[in-house]
Amino acid sequence: MYTRPLARLIEHFQHLPGVGPKTAQRLALHILKRPEAEVAALAQALIDAKKQVGTCSVCGHLSADPLCDICSSPKRDNGIICVVSDSRDLIALEKTREYKGKYHVLGGLISPIDGIGPEQLNIKALVQRVSKQDAREVIMAIAPSVEGETTTLYVAHLIKPFTKVTRIAFGLPMGGDLEYADEVTLARALEGRRELE
Amino acid sequence: MYLKSLNLRHFRNYAEQSVNFTAAKTIILGDNAQGKSNLIEAVEILSALKSHRTSRDRELIHSSQTSAQIVGNLDRLDSNLELSITLRANGRRTVALNGLTQRRQLDFLGKLNMVQFSSLDLDLVRGGPDCRRSWIDGLLVQLEPIYAHILQQYNHILRQRNARLKTLKAGVQNTSGDLVIDDLALWDAQLAIAGSRVIRRRDRVIQRLLPFAQHWHEAISGKSEQLQINYKPNVSGDTDLNNLGQSTPEAIQSQFLDKIREKRTIELYQGTTLVGPHRDDIEFTVNETIARQYGSQGQQRTLVLALKLAELKLIEDVIGEPPILLLDDVLAELDLHRQNQLLDAIQDRFQTLITTTHLGSFDAQWLNSAQILHIKAGQLSTTP
Ligand SMILES: Nc1ncnc2c1ncn2[C@@H]1O[C@H](COP(=O)(O)OP(=O)(O)O)[C@@H](O)[C@H]1O
Ligand SMILES: [Mg+2]
Ligand SMILES: [Zn+2]
Numbered sequence A: 001m002y003t004r005p006l007a008r009l010i011e012h013f014q015h016l017p018g019v020g021p022k023t024a025q026r027l028a029l030h031i032l033k034r035p036e037a038e039v040a041a042l043a044q045a046l047i048d049a050k051k052q053v054g055t056c057s058v059c060g061h062l063s064a065d066p067l068c069d070i071c072s073s074p075k076r077d078n079g080i081i082c083v084v085s086d087s088r089d090l091i092a093l094e095k096t097r098e099y100k101g102k103y104h105v106l107g108g109l110i111s112p113i114d115g116i117g118p119e120q121l122n123i124k125a126l127v128q129r130v131s132k133q134d135a136r137e138v139i140m141a142i143a144p145s146v147e148g149e150t151t152t153l154y155v156a157h158l159i160k161p162f163t164k165v166t167r168i169a170f171g172l173p174m175g176g177d178l179e180y181a182d183e184v185t186l187a188r189a190l191e192g193r194r195e196l197e
Numbered sequence B: 001m002y003l004k005s006l007n008l009r010h011f012r013n014y015a016e017q018s019v020n021f022t023a024a025k026t027i028i029l030g031d032n033a034q035g036k037s038n039l040i041e042a043v044e045i046l047s048a049l050k051s052h053r054t055s056r057d058r059e060l061i062h063s064s065q066t067s068a069q070i071v072g073n074l075d076r077l078d079s080n081l082e083l084s085i086t087l088r089a090n091g092r093r094t095v096a097l098n099g100l101t102q103r104r105q106l107d108f109l110g111k112l113n114m115v116q117f118s119s120l121d122l123d124l125v126r127g128g129p130d131c132r133r134s135w136i137d138g139l140l141v142q143l144e145p146i147y148a149h150i151l152q153q154y155n156h157i158l159r160q161r162n163a164r165l166k167t168l169k170a171g172v173q174n175t176s177g178d179l180v181i182d183d184l185a186l187w188d189a190q191l192a193i194a195g196s197r198v199i200r201r202r203d204r205v206i207q208r209l210l211p212f213a214q215h216w217h218e219a220i221s222g223k224s225e226q227l228q229i230n231y232k233p234n235v236s237g238d239t240d241l242n243n244l245g246q247s248t249p250e251a252i253q254s255q256f257l258d259k260i261r262e263k264r265t266i267e268l269y270q271g272t273t274l275v276g277p278h279r280d281d282i283e284f285t286v287n288e289t290i291a292r293q294y295g296s297q298g299q300q301r302t303l304v305l306a307l308k309l310a311e312l313k314l315i316e317d318v319i320g321e322p323p324i325l326l327l328d329d330v331l332a333e334l335d336l337h338r339q340n341q342l343l344d345a346i347q348d349r350f351q352t353l354i355t356t357t358h359l360g361s362f363d364a365q366w367l368n369s370a371q372i373l374h375i376k377a378g379q380l381s382t383t384p
Helices: A002-012 A019-035 A038-054 A086-095 A123-133 A146-159 A183-191 B034-047 B118-127 B129-143 B147-167 B185-223 B251-271 B297-319 B336-346
Strands: A077-084 A101-105 A135-140 A164-167 B003-011 B018-019 B025-029 B067-075 B079-090 B092-097 B114-118 B225-233 B282-284 B323-330 B352-354 B370-374 B379-381
Touching: A002 B370, A077 A086, A077 A123, A086 A101, A101 A123, A123 A146, A123 A164, A123 B323, A146 A164, A146 B147, A146 B185, B003 B034, B018 B379, B034 B067, B034 B079, B034 B114, B034 B129, B034 B352, B114 B118, B114 B297, B118 B129, B118 B297, B129 B147, B129 B185, B129 B282, B129 B297, B147 B185, B147 B251, B185 B225, B185 B251, B185 B297, B185 B336, B282 B297, B297 B336
Parallel strands: A077 A101, A077 A135, A135 A164, B025 B352, B025 B370, B114 B323, B323 B352
Antiparallel strands: B003 B018, B003 B067, B067 B079, B079 B092, B225 B282, B370 B379
16 A cells, blocks of 8 residues: 555654554655655754753753753752653643742652562652752652652652652642643642642 | 433444333343343443443444444433443543533443343352452442542552562562662552542441341341341451441551551562452341352342342432333343332332343233333344
């Protein structure tokens, strides 16, 4: 049905999240119609992003530099660290423009079913950071799923000896992601955080 | 409540089928393997969003199709509802109320209330504890749909904890060195919190069901035999939990955690969770003899019939209107005395769908004013 190179392109698109066979076909046919220079630029952008974007050495957020923009900004408050599960959640919180502290990205949640234990997450660095950086407060901003709850409790337990730990109280939709919560909800949640027992 | 009509598209062995229910009692008459139970199953799915026959949507869809639809028009005291569900071969579902797609399936549950009674229900007495757990859980979801979420949450934590225990069993070491804290304890705590929610609700519903069941058991057996229903929560062990109802959630959680501590070594050894409501049982006794061991098939039937009538009345009590009764193949199995007891109990207040292969064994009263539908190879008609 498809000539070889086209079939390969469609197949690669299909591996992308949220892309089914129909969309994959549409994207591939669209690409074929574009000028070659534009396609080359797209290919280069993919490779550059993959090669150049790593994680910030301090907070774990996606960054092309060893230190991300937030960690290197003198305007951000060093005394508050907000802990999120991944960079998507950090971006969602940044959009609220409410928060002026720093972040820490765990890179996932504790989930034995998926073979993810605390040791697979960016937790050790957080504890070191909190103990050195004398943070006044650590805010846990992790959606209250079963895995999120366990991760929050685990991290809070480790950090409590060093500083005050709070969590943001979201009235999130059941099974909801931070990403889906709208900005107003998140901004309100940030104000209404409460201390973890 | 009254189910006025049902539309099936590519569901099981149905192609495209509309049916109007025109009487309080509808008898669906046909040979074996024509689609009688499939029709009952469609109503069950509209009510509970699950079938007791399969957990795979693929099986519910006609074998030549990739999706199926069930639509029901329901009259309730306060509203008329169109309930619709679309099933897909890939397992994704869409549910809609009056044409409005519901983002959470939870909002669809508890709209159509029903009690199902089939010959399989003898397993309530004879089968394993899992039969009784799924029975009581099904009843709870109808009475408080949020229970579906609570139970799902519990099972999810259970799977995570089992996975964690399995890695501990395999001797996989926590390699984070100085950071080691007992993350199993975090799963314990979550299991205890979610588990005690399940336990409290199961206890509560059994307490509420008991007087109804005792009443009907006495009426049907015609003797002053005392039926007891004893909830046996796994966490209570051998201690008497007669006052579970008065226990605070915290007290149950702490008992839960004690029991986990007690079983810790065996759990680590077996790599699976041995403590919690996934191992609960419910015990039926008649005159203090356990019903499974006691009695003839007839006496066990009496017990199950009493339980089903109790369910009807309890749901009516809580919901404020009569649920729908689904009798799959079972009426013909009851003797005339029990048929009459059942008829007395439901009168014309409970809409009843009855399937059967023959009308011969029915008491004539059942046939009076009943709508009779004939079914052959997934096609319903009003004439044979
Ligand atoms: N997914 C399906 N596609 C087509 N036919 C099906 C499907 N599932 C079940 N059937 C058919 O439905 C019939 C069984 O219907 P059922 O309602 O259980 O029978 P009964 O009338 O005895 O209660 C069988 O003939 C079976 O092959
Ligand atoms: Mg059948
Ligand atoms: Zn950073």
